[in-house]
Structure formats: C-alpha cells, structure tokens
Amino acid sequence: MKIVEEDVLLRIFIGDSDRCKKCNRYKGKHMYEAIVLKAKEMGLAGATVLRGIMGFGGASRVHTVSVLRLSEDMPVVIEIVDKMEKIKPLLEWLDEVMVEGLITMEKVMVYRYTKG
DSSP: OEEEEEEEEEEEEEETTOBOSSOTTTTTSBHHHHHHHHHHHTTOSOEEEEEOSEEEOTTOOEEEBOSSOBOSSOEEEEEEEEOHHHHHHHHHHHHHHOSSOEEEEEEEEEEEEOOO
16 A cells, blocks of 8 residues: 655754763763654654765864774764654754754655555
8 A cells, every 4th residue: 555645854964973962861872862762752753864974064074984084973864754743842852952963854755655
C-alpha cells in the first residue's frame, strides 16, 4: 500500500564534536545523540544522523577526512521527517539547547510504502 502526504523535512547541521551542555537529561552526550533521543521521546516518526566527509560552516574553517589528517569536528546532519505539529515541540526544545549550528525546514511530499 502506498500513502502520499505532505510533511516537513527538518535538517539540523552541527559538528561531530558538539556536546549537549544545556540538556538536563542528555548533558554531556553528543548533540546528535541528544537530538535523536529527544525526537524518539517526543514520538516523532524517525531520525537519521549523517556524517559528512567534508564541509565548512559559519567560521569558514574546512573540516575534512584525509589520509594525513583526521578532523575532530566533522560535519553532521540530522534529518527528521514528520508533520509540522509534531516537529514544532522539538524546535522549541532546540531553541533552548542549541549553542551552535544551523536548522532548515522544507515541505516535502512523502511516499510511504507499507504492507497491507
């Protein structure tokens, strides 16, 4: 069975070494881990963490994986797709805990395939 619906894609861009300093429950964990755990706790449909092999951000410092040098702060993107009303509470939580990073949102068409 195929279900087609309009949802929101939330993308959170942070660094691999970012830690959750303002998160009471997840204090000290990697920020990407705290975000995924919070999304699960809030009942969102799912979350995926992607580690980049090269990138740069607001500070214009290039982070890259190379044979001679391994960056300690590789780019990380967390992607979450769900309804806006379910993502909004997560955005409010992110406003409280984010120190550095970038968040984007866009409307997406979702084609969900399920059994039966």
